[in-house]
Amino acid sequence: MIAELWRSERSWRLTALLTVVNACAGREEATGPLAPIDETWSLLVEAFRAHPDVTEDVLSRPQVGIWAAHTLARLEESSPTGPEPLWADVGYLHSLVAAIAVRAGVPFELDVPVRGGTAVLPTVGAATFPPGTTRARVRAADGRATLMAGDVTVPVGARDGWHPSITVTVDRHDVPLRVELLDRDTYRALRGPSQPRTIDRAEVSHWRRLLGDAWDVLVREQPDRARSIAQSFRMLAPEPAEERFRQHSASGAEAFGGMLVSVPDDAVQLAATLVHETQHHKLHALTHLLTLTLDDPSVRYYAPWRDDPRPVAGLLQGAYAFAGIAGFWRIHRRHASPTDAPLAHVEFALWRRQTHLVLRTLAGCGRLTEHGERFVATLVSEVEGYLGESVPVAERAAADAIADDHWAMWRSHNLRLSEPVAAGLSAAWRRGREPVIPPAEGGSDPPRAIVEPGRIWFDGRAVLTRYRHGAAAEFAALRADPARVGRQVAGATGADLDLVGGDPEAAALGYLDELARDPTSVHGWVGLGLAHSDPGGPVARALLGRPELVLTVARREGAADPLALAAWIGRALTDDDVREAGPAGWSVT
Incomplete structure (x- = not known):
């Protein structure tokens, strides 16, 4: 099967390569100070005839596909912009052809780009040049190859300035x-x-x-x-x-x-x-x-x-x-x-x-x-x-806690209620009325998805769980010195350490303290749900099944009594309201 996929990927790669070459036709800025694309292509054909296996090996490398995709995107721009000139990207083709010709034993001279002080010959190695160098000449004859820029000459295989492929x-x-x-x-x-x-x-x-x-x-x-x-x-x-x-x-x-x-x-x-x-x-x-x-x-x-x-x-x-x-x-x-x-x-x-x-x-x-x-x-x-298949009870419970945690964190961060639904929920809380629960997904006026940039550390408690089950001595050291948990596991807190360590009562107090400082802390709300003494009760049901509802009210009204707010939501939830992710998905807002 893998052999069949490789044959397909070879076709895909050669198509991308030919598309790059055709896109450069008639565009002087595509090659700049380097050799025209047709001259480079002629050298590639010569090297292929001399040693087809080498050519296939180099062109099949994953980095060639990355280069082709990036360069095609730049070539398709009406005015290509970027930190480097267009020819520096197109010139990777020159580097590929030079590498193939060196390995195939074909004599040639060809300039290649130098980026970050480095001229690369893929699968052969790289030469180092002084800062500010933009191109180097590769010369190969009589089985030897050399790269030159200014007054610096680096023979392929030299002790200084040359770095062979690893x-x-x-x-x-x-x-x-x-x-x-x-x-x-x-x-x-x-x-x-x-x-x-x-x-x-x-x-x-x-x-x-x-x-x-x-x-x-x-x-x-x-x-x-x-x-x-x-x-x-x-x-x-x-x-x-x-x-x-x-x-x-x-x-x-x-x-x-x-x-x-x-x-x-x-x-x-x-x-x-x-x-x-x-x-x-x-x-x-x-x-x-x-x-x-x-x-x-x-x-x-x-x-x-x-x-x-x-x-x-x-x-x-x-x-x-x-x-x-x-x-x-x-x-x-x-x-x-x-x-x-x-x-x-x-x-x-x-x-x-x-x-x-x-x-x-x-x-x-x-x-x-x-x-x-x-x-x-x-x-x-x-x-x-x-x-x-059977899994030991403690390990299965740990896995379920990780899954519940991520689901609740994800809903809290990524789902937002429509303004009418959010306003109605807030008003019901203020007036002491029963909440009207919107659908979890699909249906009439469900939450919508947002895409927040950056890493938010959804997995702090999951990482601590892995410490407990896979690095027990290190977990014990953290328990003995909880002040350093946040430095060792970004996003984790002492309350998380208590929770994973088997002390949910202490954890719940820690999460309540966190919410007193920041009533909109997603980490604190979900942690409180995980630590609650009644796992199937309304508080845990709300905070692990529909935390976005609780967060909506907390963001608009504050949360003087987090447990009361969560229980208010939780008592109104049906089984359909807290089901797992379904096939409807969420529209992006």
């Missing part, structure tokens, strides 16, 4: 994985050009060790999945480490086989990330062949892995990725050590629940094509098979 190869049980680590390439990130980020030897060694250990986990426990990853994964752009249990990773539709990944906490986290991003690779490639969704930009949906409302295509991408994640934890929990098993159980229970919720939403949303319906039906069948 490749990591690991092999476990005759299943090899070969990955290029990108640090200096201009198109190492997913959203266009970026500055070089040097990876030193210690970091390379660390990544080699992590990849080896992660690969050992995958090959031993899930060999079929490992072989799929080995066939598709080609490039990793390392990023600095994030907070523990908050690793960042990303991939893109134009970059099949490439990932941007922050330094993981451990090998198991990296193994799960490889599964996650490879799922995205496969679905991105499939959507280049088949239309699966009928997108409507005016409607957004709840995605338990995101803090923002998502369009249907994004919802499907996440569902496929997290179906893979649920499958990974399902198997890994059987192999994990007694110390690591609790967290593996939590992750499995969490992601089977969340993925199943989203798949039900997709199945009923009415925005899937026939291909999309078949695809989702297959996923539903797979994930429903996970639901009957």
Whole structure:
């Protein structure tokens, strides 16, 4: 299957490349001081004839797709603007062709762009030049290649000024994985050009060790999945480490086989990330062949892995990725050590629940094509098979708390009532009348979705839960010194530490204190719902099921008595009013 997707992606990539070349025709500003595009193309054809395998290898790299997408967007602008001239972006084609010709042994001379003091020859390496240098000449003859700018000359392979391509190869049980680590390439990130980020030897060694250990986990426990990853994964752009249990990773539709990944906490986290991003690779490639969704930009949906409302295509991408994640934890929990098993159980229970919720939403949303319906039906069948598997009681309860927390935080931040509904709710509270509850979604005058910029730390309590189940000693240290919890886990508070640590009464007092200081604190309201002594009572029902109603009144009227306000809303809620996310979604305001 991966081989078929690669063949399709090759066609896609060559089409993008030809489109860039055609878009440059007759535009002097497209190449500026560099060689005209037809001369560069002629050298590419010559190199291809000399060594087609090298040409295919270079052009298949994920960064080539990122470059093509970014450059086409600039070429389509009537007056391309940006921090760099247009020719600096178009000139990456010159860098690609120079790299291919060097590897193919074809003699040539060709200028390439220098950005951030670096001239890149993809898959070969990079040369460093003084600040302010904008282009360098690459000269190759008699099996040797040199880059020159001003009075600086850097031979390919030199000790000083030259940085060879970084490749990591690991092999476990005759299943090899070969990955290029990108640090200096201009198109190492997913959203266009970026500055070089040097990876030193210690970091390379660390990544080699992590990849080896992660690969050992995958090959031993899930060999079929490992072989799929080995066939598709080609490039990793390392990023600095994030907070523990908050690793960042990303991939893109134009970059099949490439990932941007922050330094993981451990090998198991990296193994799960490889599964996650490879799922995205496969679905991105499939959507280049088949239309699966009928997108409507005016409607957004709840995605338990995101803090923002998502369009249907994004919802499907996440569902496929997290179906893979649920499958990974399902198997890994059987192999994990007694110390690591609790967290593996939590992750499995969490992601089977969340993925199943989203798949039900997709199945009923009415925005899937026939291909999309078949695809989702297959996923539903797979994930429903996970639901009957047993999970220890404590770990399942922890997963359910994480899910309830995120749902309530998401509704609080992303849903807004219409002005007439909000005004009526506020007036009823002031006058001591029963509230009129608007529908959760769909129906007459439901809430509308907004998209708030920036990270709001929905997951502080989830991170603490992962500490408790996966890093017990560190969690105990935090409990012993709660004043530092916010420094170690951004967005978390002492009340969160009490809640996750098993003291909901102390947590509730902490959240009430937070609301006394800020009656509109979403974190405080949802935390109060999680900590309430009656989990099925009206207070918890309101704060975990329809917190946007409580927040609406609190924003307009204040909240002198938070428990009374939440109970007032909660007593009026029916089961239909607090159901999980459904297929109707929310209109974007």
